[in-house]
Amino acid sequence: MNRNLHDALHSLAGSGTDAASPPDVLADRAAAAVERRRRRRPVLVAGLAGIGVLTAGAAAALGYTLLHDDAAPHPFPDRLYPGVESPVPEPAAFTCGARMDALTAVDGPLALGNEMVDSDGDSRVTISTETGTIISMYLRNTTADPLTYSTQENPGIYLVQDGVVVAVPAVGEAPASAPAQVTLTAGEIQPLLEDRVVACPDAGGTTPTSIPAGDYDAYGAITVTVEPATTAIDVVGGPWKVRTTNPDGTVSGAPAALPQANPDATFPQCGALVNPPAGRLRVALSAGFPDLSLGSSMSVTAWNLSLDDLAGEAAHPTLVAVKDGVVVGSLDPDRSSGTVPFSLPGLDSTTLVTAGSLEHTVCTDGVTPLPAGRYSVWAAQDLTITTRVPRSEMDYVAGDPITTPEAYTAVEEVAALWMDAKGQPAAHPGLTEGWPADLDEATAIRGDNTEPETVVWLAISTMEYPLYRDPGLVPARDHLADLGYVTTDLAFRCQDGLAALGIVPNSPGSSGSGVAVVFATRAAADAFVALWEPLHGPVVGVVTDFVGCDFS
Amino acid sequence: MPDWNADLHELVRTRHRALIGYAYLLSGNTREAEDLVQDALVKVFTPRSAPAAAVSEGYVRRAILTIYLDLYRRRRRWSGIKHLVGIADREESRESAVADQVDVAVALDALTPRQRACVVLRYFEDLTVPQIASALGCADGTVKRHLFDAHAILADRLGPLSDTSQPSPIVNPRPLS
Numbered sequence: 001m002n003r004n005l006h007d008a009l010h011s012l013a014g015s016g017t018d019a020a021s022p023p024d025v026l027a028d029r030a031a032a033a034v035e036r037r038r039r040r041r042p043v044l045v046a047g048l049a050g051i052g053v054l055t056a057g058a059a060a061a062l063g064y065t066l067l068h069d070d071a072a073p074h075p076f077p078d079r080l081y082p083g084v085e086s087p088v089p090e091p092a093a094f095t096c097g098a099r100m101d102a103l104t105a106v107d108g109p110l111a112l113g114n115e116m117v118d119s120d121g122d123s124r125v126t127i128s129t130e131t132g133t134i135i136s137m138y139l140r141n142t143t144a145d146p147l148t149y150s151t152q153e154n155p156g157i158y159l160v161q162d163g164v165v166v167a168v169p170a171v172g173e174a175p176a177s178a179p180a181q182v183t184l185t186a187g188e189i190q191p192l193l194e195d196r197v198v199a200c201p202d203a204g205g206t207t208p209t210s211i212p213a214g215d216y217d218a219y220g221a222i223t224v225t226v227e228p229a230t231t232a233i234d235v236v237g238g239p240w241k242v243r244t245t246n247p248d249g250t251v252s253g254a255p256a257a258l259p260q261a262n263p264d265a266t267f268p269q270c271g272a273l274v275n276p277p278a279g280r281l282r283v284a285l286s287a288g289f290p291d292l293s294l295g296s297s298m299s300v301t302a303w304n305l306s307l308d309d310l311a312g313e314a315a316h317p318t319l320v321a322v323k324d325g326v327v328v329g330s331l332d333p334d335r336s337s338g339t340v341p342f343s344l345p346g347l348d349s350t351t352l353v354t355a356g357s358l359e360h361t362v363c364t365d366g367v368t369p370l371p372a373g374r375y376s377v378w379a380a381q382d383l384t385i386t387t388r389v390p391r392s393e394m395d396y397v398a399g400d401p402i403t404t405p406e407a408y409t410a411v412e413e414v415a416a417l418w419m420d421a422k423g424q425p426a427a428h429p430g431l432t433e434g435w436p437a438d439l440d441e442a443t444a445i446r447g448d449n450t451e452p453e454t455v456v457w458l459a460i461s462t463m464e465y466p467l468y469r470d471p472g473l474v475p476a477r478d479h480l481a482d483l484g485y486v487t488t489d490l491a492f493r494c495q496d497g498l499a500a501l502g503i504v505p506n507s508p509g510s511s512g513s514g515v516a517v518v519f520a521t522r523a524a525a526d527a528f529v530a531l532w533e534p535l536h537g538p539v540v541g542v543v544t545d546f547v548g549c550d551f552s
Numbered sequence: 553m554p555d556w557n558a559d560l561h562e563l564v565r566t567r568h569r570a571l572i573g574y575a576y577l578l579s580g581n582t583r584e585a586e587d588l589v590q591d592a593l594v595k596v597f598t599p600r601s602a603p604a605a606a607v608s609e610g611y612v613r614r615a616i617l618t619i620y621l622d623l624y625r626r627r628r629r630w631s632g633i634k635h636l637v638g639i640a641d642r643e644e645s646r647e648s649a650v651a652d653q654v655d656v657a658v659a660l661d662a663l664t665p666r667q668r669a670c671v672v673l674r675y676f677e678d679l680t681v682p683q684i685a686s687a688l689g690c691a692d693g694t695v696k697r698h699l700f701d702a703h704a705i706l707a708d709r710l711g712p713l714s715d716t717s718q719p720s721p722i723v724n725p726r727p728l729s
Binding site for chain 1: 556557560561564565568569572573574576577582585586589590593594597598618621653656657660671672675676678681689691692693696697699700701706710711712713714
């Protein structure tokens with residue numbers, strides 16, 4: 001019987017709780033500890049001169065330390081306490097409306113970094129200002145010796161746009177993330193939880209209910225006292241390039257431009273042209289019917305279409321979004337580099353199932369969501385065939401095993417990704433409005449219809465799908481799928497009227513196939529042709545005859 | 553009694569089992585679970601503006617997770633020398649668990665802290681991948697990789713898992729749309 005993780009974890013959690021102290025005991029202990037900390041919280045002592053400032057364009061992830069000076073306005077004013085206190089009225093760094101280009105960097109014993117944008121690149125991270133932790137920050141001991149610091153508040157996030165502070169932290173709505181006193185060894189980090197960030201009031205004095213969607217430079221700041229000093233310092237991190245979305249999840253600005261085709265790029269690099277496989281494949285890939293609106297993980301099934309027995313090691317599949325034959329989606333940055341063993345006898349139903357993850361961002365920056373529309377999902381899976389047993393095509397007799405390692409890459413289109421206007425994966429949107437509905441494959445091929453169906457053939461091939469792949473069918477198939485049609489490929493064996501098109505199957509039992517749409521009536525087919533041809537050129541032909549696949 | 557004290561007691565009184573259970577799955581030890589919850593309560597209610605009672609549980613849970621991950625980082629140094637001290641690990645926490653639960657507990661012990669956190673957040677807290685990513689402060693892809701690896705480890709120790717959304721193999725391909 002398969003193990004149900006949900007039930008197993010709940011059962012295990014219950015056993016652990018049964019052995020725990022009663023609730024009142026736990027609550028009393030915690031309350032006593034809170035009381036002790038509240039009584040002994042130290043008063044920050046300011047007094048050192050020499051306020052450090054940040055230069056515009058300072059590199060990301062450097063730590064800046066600013067010292068309090070009671071004789072001048074604090075560079076980091078008290079956080080906004082909604083409804084309790086007013087912000088510092090004097091203009092100063094990091095207050096609402098203050099300009100950021102008046103600051104210069106100062107090295108200090110602590111640096112404030114974050115786990116999301118630690119690179120020095122130009123990529124921009126999309127964050128949600130509605131969640132409890134919008135940027136996972138940490139303090140790092142930059143010295144060569146152990147260091148002990150204390151802090152009384154959470155760090156805060158400040159958002160800067162066009163050099164002006166437009167959002168500041170609001171204290172008191174998140175738990176204190178660090179204990180009263182922390183000791184860090186050289187280079188060690190302490191993760192932090194920051195306060196929620198709120199937009200600054202607009203010119204009319206109205207405070208927006210949410211951070212407007214857009215691009216910002218984010219700065220983090222936290223007040224600490226480093227032993228043995230008694231003076232508090234503000235440690236600042238940033239600037240970090242971030243992007244916020246609208247509350248409904250949409251992103252601001254015009255849709256991202258997709259990358260242009262790059263003839264120097266190789267699949268699955270950004271901009272690479274996809275070379276669809278041709279002919280009989282050795283190893284085919286399929287992903288079933290993943291609903292990518294539910295998640296990005298995908299199981300990819302590989303199976304052996306050749307006569308030979310194949311065994312070896314397979315890498316996890318690489319999945320990438322493609323549009324009009326060009327790689328436009330990013331690669332999963334966390335894709336596994338490991339391999340799994342496989343053994344696939346020839347023309348056998350044995351399969352290899354591995355997992356991959358599909359990114360939904362444009363590959364030029366790895367951050368911007370793909371624009372709305374349909375994308376082909378292509379998979380590439382590297383196989384190292386360590387043992388191959390060749391079999392004769394005539395009598396299927398096995399030959400001597402070949403143990404010379406052989407590299408083979410299976411590349412195939414495995415799924416479709418639909419993106420909505422909010423930059424999120426979406427379910428299949430249905431047929432495009434205004435286009436006539438077709439007959440689904442099951443209804444068309446069932447063979448017991450009383451009236452003949454009408455098939456519009458858009459592209460044809462002497463090779464029969466799915467055992468064979470013809471790259472010439474890909475463009476028509478993509479155009480059809482973009483419109484929302486589900487059934488796109490039809491074997492010639494499924495409609496006898498091919499003679500009307502002048503098509504002779506290449507051999508009995510393997511009649512070839514094409515990209516086609518099946519309609520219940522001639523009128524619907526004619527309506528389809530009238531819409532299709534101005535966009536994509538003339539169709540191959542329109543044939544009215546019963547559809548029923550002959551698999552003899 | 554100050555408001556924060558009343559809120560703290562009310563939270564623990566009404567959500568004790570949920571919080572201890574969550575912390576227990578992360579730590580694998582009842583005593584450590586109680587410490588996690590207590591530390592989290594202290595962090596949430598120590599600031600002068602403690603959160604409202606209606607939202608405090610969410611922050612306590614977030615603090616439990618952060619403290620757990622932080623503790624592991626520190627424990628890695630400690631585990632290198634604990635054999636010299638002869639400290640017993642978690643045997644005492646298994647006394648109350650039945651054999652089946654022990655299997656699950658042992659299997660969870662085979663996971664890294666982040667894998668374990670992802671599994672607990674996914675199957676005990678019922679969070680989605682994006683929600684887990686937000687809680688851990690990492691990318692969705694990182695969470696998916698942790699879950700995939702954790703599933704493999706758990707399945708190896710517990711046998712096939714029935715609720716990890718692994719579709720069955722597809723033999724015949726279908727046209728794409």
